[in-house]
Amino acid sequence: MESPPGSARSSPEAEVGMQVEDLWDIQEPQLTPSEKLNSCFESMPVTSFPQAPSSQVFEIPSNSSLADAVEILSKNRILSAPVRNIEAPEDASWLDRYIGIVEFAGITVWLLHQSEMAASGRAARTPNVGHVTDKITAKLSNIKLGCDNSETQNPLPEAADFMGGTFLETLTTSEFYKKTKVQDISGTFRWAPFLALQKSDSFLTMLLLLSKYRMKSLPVVDLGEGKIDNIITQSAVVHMLAECVGFHWFENWGTRKLYELGLPSNINRIIKVSEDDSVLKAFQLMRKRRIGGVPVVDKSGKKAIGNISIRDVQYLLTTPEMYKGYRSITAKVFTRSIKSYIDTHEDASPRFQGVLTCNRENTIKDIILKLDAVKVQRIYVVDNEENLEGVVTLRDIISRLVHEPNHYFGDFFDGVVPLPENSRV
Template structure:
C-alpha cells in the first residue's frame, strides 16, 4: 500500500520501471513483515550436523544462522554469529564424502576424524549465501554409483563421522563478516537487488549495535508479499503481463538441465552443484516427458530416513511415494 501511495506522486515522465524503483527506494527494510516465530531458529556452533539437519527439517527452513558458543555475552552480531549453515552446504559436504568411494569398497569411508574435513569445509562454506562451490564434481564412476545406490546414506548417517561433525565445520561466512546483511534503514530496492541480482536466497536484517538478527527476508517471503499486492494499480500494470511479454530469456530445449529417472539421487545433487541450480526436473528414462522434480532441500529426507533410498530409483519411488511435486514458488528459495 505504501507503493500504491507513492506511485501516483512520482514524476509523470518516469517509466513504470523507474517509478517502481523509486517507490521501493522510498520504503525502508524495517517495514517488511517479520518472519514467523516458527522460522526464527539459531543453531549453536557445537551442534552436530545430524542435529542441524533435524532442527531445520522440523522448522521447515532451508538455512539458519550459526551462533558462536564461545562468543562473549556482550558481543555484537558480527562477533556473535559464525556464519550460515544451509542444505546447499550440506550437499557439498556429502558430495565430498561420496568422492572417497571411488576405488574403495566404502568400508573405511567414514573412519576419518571430523578435524580432517578441511577440504569439504572450504567447499561447503563457499556454498553459503548463494556462492558457487570452488570445485566441480564429475559423474559418478560405475563402482561409486553402485555403492551409493545401496547403503551410502545409511552408512553416512549411522557413522560417528557424521554425528560428530560440527556445524561450525561447514558453516559459510562472507569475507569479513559472518554473512552479508541489511540494516533496517536500507531500502526495499537494495533488498530486492541483493536477492535477485546477486542470487542470494535470504538476507538477514541487523542493526550495527544489536546482538541478534532482527529479521531474515527470503525470496519466498518476497514472492508472497507480491502475491498480496494483486489488485493494486502499480502491481497490475506489470503483474498481469504474460511471461512472453516480460521478455524473459528463453532456454533451448537442448540446454535444459535435467536428470533421468534411473539416475541416482546423489548424481542429481552433483548436477545441481555443477550448474548452480537448486532443483532439476526428472525425465522418464529414454524419453523427454517430465515426471517429477528433485531439489537440494530433498537431501533432508535422505539424512533423516536414509533407509527409504536403499533400493529406490530416483523418480519411480522417491519422488512419487515420498515427496509431493514441489511448487515452483518453493524452488525460488534456491
C-alpha cells in the first residue's frame, strides 16, 4: 500500500509527527531506532496530543439510570465516559470527583449476566444494588420466549434462549433497566478504573498505558480545575500514526513487516465463534478472555464470514426491534441484522460491515492505514487460501511502537487507581 500523497501536514496529528521528527533528528547516534522513539515520546507532554471533539469529553452523573447512560452514549456515538460522583463536594480533587469509567459494553454485559443468572433461577447479587437485584429473577423469568415451558419441558430455558428479540425488547422497557443506577454497577463487568493522566505526563506514559496496561481510553485531567481536559483513545493514537506517514521516524518503524515484529502473536491460536453459535457465546468469550472482538467463522471453522466486536453490544440495547420474533440470536443472525439495520437507517452509527484482513507480509504501515480508513480496532491475518491465522489489534500496534524502561512507572499506580470492590477490568 502506497503512502497517501502529500499526507495532510496541516492536521493536528501531523503536527505531532513533526514534533517527533524534530526530536528524532537530535537523538544520540548510538541509540537504536527503538530507543530513539522512546526518548522522543518521553520528551513530549500529553498536552501535545490533539484535542478530542467536545462531544466526547463529558461526564455521566453517578445517579444516572442505565437507560439514561445508554441514551447518552448512543446519542454521542461514543463507547465510554467518566462517571462523576454527585456526592463529591465542589472543591473535591479529581480522585474523589470520579468513581470510574463506564463502558457501553459494561452495561450490556452486566445485564446479560443478570439474564444468565435468572435463566438458572437465581439473581446475581451486585454490590450496592441491594433490593433491585432481589427482584430480577421474577422480572426476567416471566418474559415470554415463545416456547412451551410446560411440566414436560425444562422449566428454566437455556441462557441462549434469553437472547431472543422478545427478551431484549422486554428488558429495555423494564423498570429494572430504567431504575438501576450507573453507580450500582460499579465494581462489575468491564467497569474500568479511573486512571487519569496529568498534563505533565508524557506521550510514553500514555502509549504504555494504552498498550501494555490495556487501557482503552485515558482522560487527561486539569489539576487546577480538577476536571477532564481531554480524552485519548487507542483509535485516536492510530489515527495520529496514520497522519504521520512519510516522516522519517515513522517510515523507519512502519515499513517493517508484521512477521518481523512478531505479529500476530497468537498465530493459529485465534479465539473464534461459529456462525451457528449463539451471539451470547461471543460476548461470553470476550468477557472471559478479556478481548475486544471475535471472528465469526463458517462451518469449516477456517474462514471468517463476519466479526463481532465488544462495541457491537450497543445494538442489543439500542435496537432490540432488529431481533423481534427471534427465539434466539446466532452470531450469523446478529451480524446480518446489524448490516440490515444500518443499510435501512440513515441515522445509524457508521460501521465497517466486512471482515478486514491482511497477511504476515504486510507492513505495520499497511495495517495502520487500513484500520484507520474503516475505523475498526482489529484486523485478521490470513494465509494465501484466506484461512485465519491470527489477529492484530490497535494495542498490538502501539506495543510495537514503544517499550517500557526498567522501573519506569515507579509508584505511579499507588493511590491513582481506586479500583472498585470486586472489580473485573
